[in-house]
């Protein structure tokens with residue numbers, strides 16, 4: 001396909017001459033005789049390259065570039081300037097012009113410049129498309145949530161993404177911790193740098209250390225060659241430490257040093273390596289409880305907990321369920337090449353009554369299997385698993401597992417009772433047989 005070049009030049013003779021020349025070189029050519037009409041054309045037409053005079057009437061060449069860049073970032077620019085305007089021409093390149101030529105124009109040089117600039121344009125387009133398909137899998141838009149609880153989460157994500165601060169994400173299993181970590185990284189200035197995930201709970205102490213920090217050849221039996229650790233691989237980017245509460249005390253010390261000094265050594269090595277890293281950690285256990293139990297270092301806790309994101313369990317934001325369901329139907333229509341159009345009301349009601357101990361992941365699995373089991377266009381109650389259809393849990397019961405610390409039981413009792421009384425502390429006090437002031441104090445203490 002022919003490439004289109006827009007010439008913006010107020011000297012009619014020069015403009016038309018150039019136009020003739022470029023047409024002969026097999027380009028599509030449009031000519032504008034002042035800056036404003038050049039801008040109009042650039043907005044409307046599919047332009048690959050703008051060849052513009054610097055001192056244009058009505059809209060100055062530099063402003064023209066700036067305006068066009070806002071709407072069409074992939075258009076390439078070549079500036080034409082009189083001999084004395086070099087400084088301005090350099091300014092133009094800072095604004096993103098590909099190059100500049102001084103008048104009178106050397107046409108052979110111009111021809112080469114145009115070819116090169118057009119190659120760059122193809123590359124820049126391709127990069128942007130790649131970036132977009134990559135981002136489409138992760139960005140914000142894929143994290144669904146309309147509830148006020150999730151809106152608060154999004155607000156924090158939006159604020160914290162551009163910054164460097166470490167983030168601690170807390171949430172029950174399946175609430176979307178990894179998804180949020182992705183959103184933060186891919187909305188940060190580090191988006192084009194590596195995003196490296198490590199599950200600290202899945203690996204034994206020794207293996208985790210050499211995963212994180214790498215090892216030198218011969219560091220231990222089986223270390224037959226030198227290996228880079230995840231911290232090295234994540235340099236300049238973000239590392240996601242999943243299940244961080246499971247990290248052993250020795251590894252915690254090393255992690256603390258990376259967070260404080262950006263320094264560490266490979267296992268079995270003595271050379272100190274430096275890295276620039278942002279850490280996002282996730283946990284489904286209350287880290288502060290682990291600190292109090294002496295299982296997690298307090299200093300490390302403070303380093304990780306610079307910004308905390310609490311992901312609410314799905315049962316506390318059931319208003320998100322319809323939106324999540326729609327999202328998953330679209331997702332699995334694509335994945336399994338289906339054409340399910342939606343879910344019937346009764347089925348959706350059942351989903352809203354269920355407690356979702358496995359949170360969004362459980363809902364996602366449930367929708368996928370429902371879609372695979374239906375013959376029609378809609379998900380019906382019959383397509384849902386039995387346990388969803390017979391909600392056995394009574395909302396008025398509190399289920400407590402053996403081994404739960406008393407303090408946690410107390411917190412749960414206050415929380416559930418306050419939920420039941422819709423926050424009314426006097427009612428809650430009556431139900432629990434304690435004074436209102438006690439309820440106040442406990443609510444504060446437990447952050448209810």
Ligand SMILES: Nc1ncnc2c1ncn2[C@@H]1O[C@H](COP(=O)(O)OP(=O)(O)OP(=O)(O)O)[C@@H](O)[C@H]1O
Nearest residue numbers: 142143144172173174175176177178179360361364
């Ligand atoms: N708000 C959401 N919108 C869309 N999909 C979500 C949302 N939250 C979670 N999911 C989906 O649910 C699944 C579980 O999410 P994720 O792996 O992020 O949870 P997690 O908290 O890391 O779980 P675990 O503690 O088990 O590791 C994923 O497939 C994810 O895409």
Ligand SMILES: [Mg+2]
Nearest residue numbers: 177178242282
């Ligand atoms: Mg996870």
